[in-house]
Amino acid sequence: MKIISGKEVAEHITAELKNKAESLKKGNRRLPKLVIIRVGEKPDDLSYQKGAVKRMDMIGVIHEEVHFEENVPKEEFYKEFDEINNDESVDGILVLRPIPKHLDEDRLMNTINPKKDIDAISPVSLGKLMTGDKNGFAPCTAAGVIEILKYAGVKIRGKKVTIIGRSNVVGRPLALLFVSEDATVTVCHSFTADVKQAGKNAEILVASCGKAKLINSEYVAENAVVIDVGINFDENGKLCGDVDINDIEAVAAACTPVPGGVGAVTTSMLAKQLLLAYEAKEA
Ligand SMILES: NC(=O)C1=CN([C@@H]2O[C@H](COP(=O)(O)OP(=O)(O)OC[C@H]3O[C@@H](n4cnc5c(N)ncnc54)[C@H](OP(=O)(O)O)[C@@H]3O)[C@@H](O)[C@H]2O)C=CC1
Numbered sequence: 581m582k583i584i585s586g587k588e589v590a591e592h593i594t595a596e597l598k599n600k601a602e603s604l605k606k607g608n609r610r611l612p613k614l615v616i617i618r619v620g621e622k623p624d625d626l627s628y629q630k631g632a633v634k635r636m637d638m639i640g641v642i643h644e645e646v647h648f649e650e651n652v653p654k655e656e657f658y659k660e661f662d663e664i665n666n667d668e669s670v671d672g673i674l675v676l677r678p679i680p681k682h683l684d685e686d687r688l689m690n691t692i693n694p695k696k697d698i699d700a701i702s703p704v705s706l707g708k709l710m711t712g713d714k715n716g717f718a719p720c721t722a723a724g725v726i727e728i729l730k731y732a733g734v735k736i737r738g739k740k741v742t743i744i745g746r747s748n749v750v751g752r753p754l755a756l757l758f759v760s761e762d763a764t765v766t767v768c769h770s771f772t773a774d775v776k777q778a779g780k781n782a783e784i785l786v787a788s789c790g791k792a793k794l795i796n797s798e799y800v801a802e803n804a805v806v807i808d809v810g811i812n813f814d815e816n817g818k819l820c821g822d823v824d825i826n827d828i829e830a831v832a833a834a835c836t837p838v839p840g841g842v843g844a845v846t847t848s849m850l851a852k853q854l855l856l857a858y859e860a861k862e863a
């Protein structure tokens with residue numbers, strides 16, 4: 581089984597974006613600016629923020645981290661959010677999600693400027709995704725999955741794809757991206773009668789169910805390409821994916837590892853979409 585390195589894809593994208601940022605600097609141009617908004621102290625959010633900050637520094641763009649206490653009053657949160665949203669110097673906004681219930685995520689999704697919505701939470705971005713309009717942004721993780729497959733030279737057109745998971749940030753948008761790439765897609769969730777069979781039917785299998793090492797050889801077809809989106813911790817507290825990579829070794833043709841897989845590409849896609857937002861604004 582071949583290991584598809586997400587790290588390599590991430591490094592490739594990073595180098596390209598670094599060149600772009602350097603030429604902006606040489607030309608004395610304004611630099612792209614990202615604002616990351618975090619509420620509370622969720623480990624998931626913190627690790628994404630850390631990865632994103634590291635990536636932005638590697639590329640050389642401006643970033644600012646705004647943090648709120650878990651119990652921040654709604655009015656206070658949106659007063660600051662609206663200021664960032666209207667700030668001319670801000671090109672992209674990432675709000676780490678989910679945010680606490682009392683902050684009303686719908687208000688956030690409905691007011692974020694779609695031009696700055698580089699992780700695609702607004703109805704405008706999601707609508708464009710739905711119609712296959714490539715001018716919009718896609719959620720960075722979903723976009724990263726397609727990017728990895730393309731980089732690894734895996735043909736998507738005409739392929740049978742199964743995605744395990746239907747969340748708004750991974751499974752659903754990814755299904756739409758695969759359809760736009762001319763694949764035939766099955767989406768599984770907790771009511772799917774036979775997930776193993778759906779998995780066995782796939783030439784490309786995406787694991788995004790958030791269950792540590794659930795996906796073993798019983799879910800995987802001979803010679804399938806497996807993309808592991810999961811970020812979990814195993815019984816020893818070690819970072820692991822949704823795929824039991826040792827168990828599928830003899831069955832699958834290729835798989836992405838965790839760490840060093842999709843997670844690394846996600847932050848690169850965030851940077852890539854930041855640059856796109858910047859370019860659209862400067863054009
Ligand atoms: N690499 C990266 O950059 C990122 C990684 N992640 C990771 O990806 C994983 C998924 O994240 P996310 O989509 O946010 O997770 P969610 O928990 O929001 O969604 C999980 C989905 O999987 C489905 N599901 C759960 N168990 C099963 C099962 N046994 N059989 C079939 N379907 C199942 C759920 O079904 P139902 O809808 O019926 O509940 C749900 O649709 C997590 O490990 C997360 O940490 C997330 C974001 C970015």
Ligand SMILES: Nc1nc(=O)c2c([nH]1)NC[C@@H]1CN(c3ccc(C(=O)N[C@@H](CCC(=O)O)C(=O)O)cc3)C=[N+]21
Binds near residue numbers: 627
């Ligand atoms: N609006 C929003 N979008 C998200 O995509 C989102 C979110 N909120 N909230 C939190 C979760 C979790 N998540 C992670 C992504 C990468 C790493 C990660 O560890 N990345 C490492 C690489 C890990 C690896 O090598 O596989 C890095 O970038 O260096 C962790 C967590 C995104 N999420």
